[in-house]
Amino acid sequence: MSTNGAPNPEQNNDNAGQMANEIHWVHRATFFTQIGLGLIGLAALYFYYGQRNTMIDQLGQMQASGKQTDRLLGLYAQQLGEEKKLADTNRDALIAVQRAFVFPDASGQVEGWVDFSSPGHPTVFMLPFENSGATPTKTLYMHMNSESVRGEFPNNFFRDVLVNGKMIKDTQSMLGPHAKGAKLNVIISQQQMNDTFKGRTKFRAWGWAKYRDVFEGTPLHLTEFCFDVRFYGKPESESPDRVIFDHCPTRNCVDDQCEDYKKYK
Numbered sequence: 001m002s003t004n005g006a007p008n009p010e011q012n013n014d015n016a017g018q019m020a021n022e023i024h025w026v027h028r029a030t031f032f033t034q035i036g037l038g039l040i041g042l043a044a045l046y047f048y049y050g051q052r053n054t055m056i057d058q059l060g061q062m063q064a065s066g067k068q069t070d071r072l073l074g075l076y077a078q079q080l081g082e083e084k085k086l087a088d089t090n091r092d093a094l095i096a097v098q099r100a101f102v103f104p105d106a107s108g109q110v111e112g113w114v115d116f117s118s119p120g121h122p123t124v125f126m127l128p129f130e131n132s133g134a135t136p137t138k139t140l141y142m143h144m145n146s147e148s149v150r151g152e153f154p155n156n157f158f159r160d161v162l163v164n165g166k167m168i169k170d171t172q173s174m175l176g177p178h179a180k181g182a183k184l185n186v187i188i189s190q191q192q193m194n195d196t197f198k199g200r201t202k203f204r205a206w207g208w209a210k211y212r213d214v215f216e217g218t219p220l221h222l223t224e225f226c227f228d229v230r231f232y233g234k235p236e237s238e239s240p241d242r243v244i245f246d247h248c249p250t251r252n253c254v255d256d257q258c259e260d261y262k263k264y265k
Contacts, residue, residue: 099213100133102140102175103254104184104225106245115187123193125186125229125243129209131175140211141170144184146229148192148203158206158226158251186229190239197231197240204228206251210264220265224258226251 105128112125127144131137145161145168147153160167173182186205188196195201206226213221226248231240255261 095213095215095218098134099215099218100131100135100137100175100177100211100221101254102129102131102137102182102209102211102221103223104128104209104227105130105180106227106247110186110243110245112243120189120191122187122189125188125245126183127186127205127227127245128180129173129175129182129184130180131177133213134177135214136176136179137174138212138214140173140175140182140209142173142182142184142207142209143168143170144186144205144207146186146188146203146205148188148196148201150201153202153204157204158224188229193231194239196229197233202228204248205245206248208264219255222255222258222261222264224251224253 110125110127112123114121115124129142143160145159147157147161171182171184175182184207188203192201192203196203204226206224208225209223211221212218227245228248230244230246232242232244233240253259
């Protein structure tokens with residue numbers, strides 16, 4: 001026992017031992033804690049690499065699936081393109097068969113009559129037009145010119161001729177499917193007719209018809225025509241008794257086959 005405030009050696013030894021024992025257990029606890037944390041880290045690392053490998057596999061599968069999808073999409077787009085081409089071809093074929101097709105029909109006798117109400121009593125020949133298509137025309141406009149010349153017609157004869165200094169107005173009409181009816185007048189004086197009949201001059205009639213068909217998005221249609229008008233009769237006769245409209249060797253064309261097609265648009 002300690003007296004008078006003097007330290008007790010036995011008590012100090014007990015405290016040192018207790019402290020050493022506590023430090024020992026702290027070291028052991030720290031050691032085992034570090035081992036536990038290491039094991040947890042290893043488990044986490046193992047889990048991470050497992051997840052990583054799984055994700056890599058999934059990514060590879062997705063890439064393979066993406067390539068397969070891209071291939072399928074490419075094949076699908078190609079199929080759509082082929083189907084569109086087929087649809088366009090079928091539409092073009094349908095339009096080619098069904099569309100309106102206008103042309104002058106001078107295969108038979110062209111009707112004519114004498115206009116006694118006009119000076120000189122000219123003869124008026126009515127050139128008929130036909131639509132051989134299975135659909136009607138839209139916005140049909142037609143124009144006729146005629147001229148008598150001595151010798152040969154020039155190469156640039158195909159033009160709109162002024163009559164009495166004025167341009168002849170276009171004739172507006174329409175034609176139903178497989179129909180005839182629209183007509184343009186070819187007016188020729190008695191003097192012109194007799195001179196042509198006797199071979200002193202040549203008489204020519206030409207013009208055009210422009211129109212649209214009923215199909216959406218199709219271009220403007222054009223028919224250019226030209227006829228050499230010839231008169232026949234008995235040699236001793238002063239006047240002919242019949243007329244023939246012969247196709248000129250040029251300027252009979254349709255649509256973009258005509259060299260000046262663009263000017264009508």
